[in-house]
Amino acid sequence: MEQKLQEEPCVQEELPAPGEMAVQKEVQEEKLELPHIVSKNADYRCGQQLKVKNDFGMSENIVIGEFVSFILPGFQEFAYNTPPTQKMSDRILLNYYHQVLVFVFAMNEINKNANLLPHSTLSSIFAQNANNEIGTAYGTMDLLFLKHGSPINYMCGKSFKLMAIIGGLTPHNSKQMPHILNIYKMPQLTYSSFDPSLSEKTQFPSVYRMIPNESPQYVGIVQLLQHFGWTWIGLVVSEDDSGEMLLRTLIPQLLQNNICFAFKEILKDPWRVSVQNEKTLERISYLSTKTNVILVHGDSRSMEGFRIILFFLEIVKRKPIERVWIITAQWDFATVLNSRAFTPKSFNGTLSFTLHTNYVAEYEKFLETLNPYQSMHYLIPQFWSRAFGCAFLTYKLYLPGAGFCTGEERLRSLPGTEFEIGMSGQSYSIYNAVYAVAHALHAMLSSRSKQKAMGDGATRNLLNIHPWQFHSFLKNIRFNNSAGEEIFFDKNGELAAGYDIINTITFSNRSIHKNHVGRIDPQAPKGKQFTIHRNAIVWNHKFNQILPQSTCVESCHPGHSRIVRQGEQICCYDCPQCSEGMISKLMDADHCNKCPEDQHPNKNQVHCIPKHIIYLSYREPLGIILASFALFVSLITLVVMWIFIQHQNTPIVKANNWNITCTLLIALLLCFLCSFLFIGQPGKVTCLLRQTVFGIIFSLSVSCVLAKTITVVLAFMATKPGNRMRKWVGKRLAVSVIILCTLIQTGISVLWLATSPPFPEFDMHSKRDQMTLQCNEGSVHMFYTVLGYMGLLAIISFTVAFFARKLPDTFNEAKLITFSMLVFCSVWLSFIPTYLSTKGKYMVAVEIFSILASSTGLLACIFLPKFYIIVLRPELNTRDQLVKKKNCGT
Structure with missing residues (x-):
């Protein structure tokens, strides 16, 4: 049977991939002609032979699979007993297409690097999902079977070997995939899922998180609020595992640091909240007037309904909620699902925690020179067509009334809410994930070469290595990426990194500017783990560049102490003057301090000054x-x-x-x-x-x-x-x-x-x-x-x-x-x-x-x-x- 598989010629299928089917269906719903899509992407199939030979004279083509999510059906969920055949409003999230571009960019860099995997070539394979159980399971199996519907790691002509899978975008995907991948002990590197359960190595032994633990983010939120003296905030959180984790972990830390809540709004099911519901709109509008600072936590799926509410308030009701929004890293709020749901007034001046990123100059050059006629990347014609509103006749993708894509269009011209030039935190995580796999493979090859040199007869070529043997090298990798940062996993299989603090400035033409204003770095020396550049922050135009204040009452000035009002939160207090002989140097002092015996308070009872020494002098x-x-x-x-x-x-x-x-x-x-x-x-x-x-x-x-x-x-x-x-x-x-x-x-x-x-x-x-x-x-x-x-x-x-x-x-x-x-x-x-x-x-x-x-x-x-x-x-x-x-x- 094996001999037959080796000799049987392979046929390249012309059926569209699952993601292409979604795009095709969308175009058909829009009454556009799409007679056929010929896929010329990086899905390496049978019959593609590479010329790189190993020491045994055989081709080595190592495959890394990526589970991408940029064609989303309105974030709808489907049960297992309901086939996804109902009418869906599919949209390509242009910013999420970075998942493909940065993956291909990293693969190209590695294959050009003569010092990294010199005797092997990395190949890529993609799978799309529908953000539901069926789509996740189907896409995962498609990656495992190398898109052939064949047994796991089927190798046509023994030329391919799947060694790791990178993905997926949401906790929904990332938590579903390991249930299948754990059977084969296939390494999975997630790049955007903050689900804390993925750190449990007993349940998910093959999962590596290319994002840091959430704990530094919680500490950073507390330090950010303390830095600006914001003690009276609003909280909007999604009702899911991530939201429950935040309520259980962050709220005690906030209360411990005397930070209280003007309101707490838990979004139970945002997609069932009608934007026409006057009670919902009025409640959100009323609650927002209680404070100048609102903390929002939830992933893109759970918070998109909340965005629509804000859009309705700003555009329809003409009541923009102009506050200081603090967004956690779970919600990529700058990426808009519906390009019309853009709220430039509400979200102007937002402070958001994002996955840490760094400047990679070659990646920007790669994006600027991207041409859909020259780069046969995964679904790039569909992406290009959606981004620039043009048609591809060559790819059988024709949009009536639209001009043809010339390939000279530039991604930099797109609004920031649709496509962001530069490497985002999510892109940086994918970039590091690809390099982590490559360095682990390189370490494994180097180790086996040493064994061969020592006469170990058990040494085999890379294509005969099982994925489970790859884990010991992957979990111990430590390297410097092209941006000069050291990449390694901690004991929980999480990337030892921190978070960036981004100040987002919005403009009425739907363009945005992201300004890096701070950092949370757990690896930094004590005292430098939290940094913020307050002078670089552009606040919402409502505050006229004056530092926003957000307290229940006016802060107690030095010389006073605060006494909590009976029956109210600790942030609501009175400010009596310090008693005689006592001082307070700080704002909102919990108590007054007594001066040393040889000192006394100044007039305002702010500082202790030395007492004047008196005695009966000849001069008086x-x-x-x-x-x-x-x-x-x-x-x-x-x-x-x-x-x-x-x-x-x-x-x-x-x-x-x-x-x-x-x-x-x-x-x-x-x-x-x-x-x-x-x-x-x-x-x-x-x-x-x-x-x-x-x-x-x-x-x-x-x-x-x-x-x-x-x-x-x-x-x-x-x-x-x-x-x-x-x-x-x-x-x-x-x-x-x-x-x-x-x-x-x-x-x-x-x-x-x-x-x-x-x-x-x-x-x-x-x-x-x-x-x-x-x-x-x-x-x-x-x-x-x-x-x-x-x-x-x-x-x-x-x-x-x-x-x-x-x-x-x-x-x-x-x-x-x-x-x-x-x-x-x-x-x-x-x-x-x-x-x-x-x-x-x-x-x-x-x-x-x-x-x-x-x-x-x-x-x-x-x-x-x-x-x-x-x-x-x-x-x-x-x-x-x-x-x-x-x-x-x-």
Whole structure:
């Protein structure tokens, strides 16, 4: 039987192919003469012998089949029990004819390449489908039987070998074909089907997808919406497996990124939706007014009814839906099934995700030089006739009233909606599929050549290899195509590639311009996987090139946070101002953030700025006033001291115990000067010295006053006859009182410094926009112990002086001391509540004022009367006057 098949002459059939039958039927319905079509395409049949010989002296002609879909019967479906004989409105989708042209272009390039398959020739075979179960099954079997109706891979004269099939266009085709091809383990490379089930290797082990996984597209949609700040979008999705996958996968990602839906429209059966249905039209028109951005997902078959609705709204109702349309890669919306259903206003400025493509210069040259009389490609006369409205007499294709095709017509002159010059994403996928098969075949041939060189007797020529042996080479291919991109499959048998983002500009003459504005590339480094060139985007004319906004409410500006309205979606919210001390830097911030302690919000609560460091400075008015007053009273003290030194031998100075007086003046001078420890920037040393030096010096001052008072009292008591107090009168008692009282305060201060010394710190909280550099007292108890001891000495001095106030004025200072202690105690009693009620530098100013006021009180009350007598009334500063007053007093 095999010998008979080899010797039997082969007859080339003249019957039209299934696709030609569809075209013939269409022409007949249009009452055109089509008596006969002679096919001169690339369907290699029996009797075509090639001269390329292998090492065994036999011809090797490897066949790659392509399952094309560009003659579609209105996208109608037919059940298995209904033959497709009913009246159909067949149309050639001109843009889809790229399936043939790019396939032939790639085959020609490979056959001309001396380095790729040098001892074999690739041949092509095509099958057309009717986009239904019967058409898909028939076309698949036709490819397997090499269009002979013979057993699988029947080879006339053993010259042909089918090794792979590329196709089909829709998920409907691509999912139906593997059920037949899996029986023979025939590799199938799909170039346009996004059905995720095809990635299941258990169910479809022989399927290789020349398109990427859908996951990067979903991520890209989210990133695109986030990039432009679109959080309120509409969604139109087809009711099929692909639409269900999008709803299940994309919607959670959108909601997770705070992107909500103004509406969701699921197209159940678009071909049964009448364009005259007012409810459908009004619903679509009304829903579109809720947002400026609409995401559309579905394949060309399911979305064509939706396009007709938009066409009816724009052309008939004069209500174009001018929005930012975001189209997924599943719908090639620029390819119009009905050339009249063109919506230039609605779809102008559309952003669409498409299969990744690259520029192949030779392909454009191939298209520009295409001539139907010179290129015998599959159904090219029918394509040319449909594209340019001309007739072919040579091919028995005659259109009454139309001119004859000259072959000089150029494809570039066709509108972009009918035929696109350049390599689309779908064409690029087919181009890479053909090269993937060629490189896998080359790898297999190279491997078998090595086996032959090693003496493997099992080595056979390529025509004796079964398709299932081809899989291991195909799944591991990795090569660079002519555009310089690396092509390889991932572990799921999908092309490791991404998506392009295309901005489509439409014109009223049905021409379009596609502008590449972005890319989704999962293979790129992290952070560069999503790119968008927003300045290159041309928006719909409705927006006047202003970036469209699409939010439920106006975005919350920095300085505010958003609070979701009760019972509404997360994208609908209010924008309250951040509370005091809080900021928000971003638009639509979820919450406000607290500034660091050393910073505070600016006026708009947008940024944190460093707090201004404040302390009682010599440069500010308050510091200048206090420092000036301290210098002034210090100068007065020096003057008083100088006057008293000059008149130390006068009676009034001698009568008031010159030694104690001199010690008191020095102590007062030091009190005035210690106030300078409180002015200026606090440091570690100044903080240690401030309160301790102040406490010790003031204790010394009050001790001197107490010693002076005790001395006066004892002096008067000693003047009485028989009084035993005479022995206590003298310098020794006064010095002992001063030293003892001062040492006690010194001991308290030393204990304070040893246990919990003061230290500089920043007060961050007293002022909103300032932080005060101040001295932390370390131990508050020790601080108030120092003040308490000083107050105790003052009270004792006041009490003793009060009881001695009736002694003769000339010889005693009891009244002056009483009054000075009264001023001293009044100042420090008022100091405590005032000190506790103030913060920051004003607390320091209160203490300085108390120091200066109390010291000035002592200076004025004790020394001013004597200064008056010494300077202004020297006649009173005599012994006679003192004795006279004494006698008067007694």
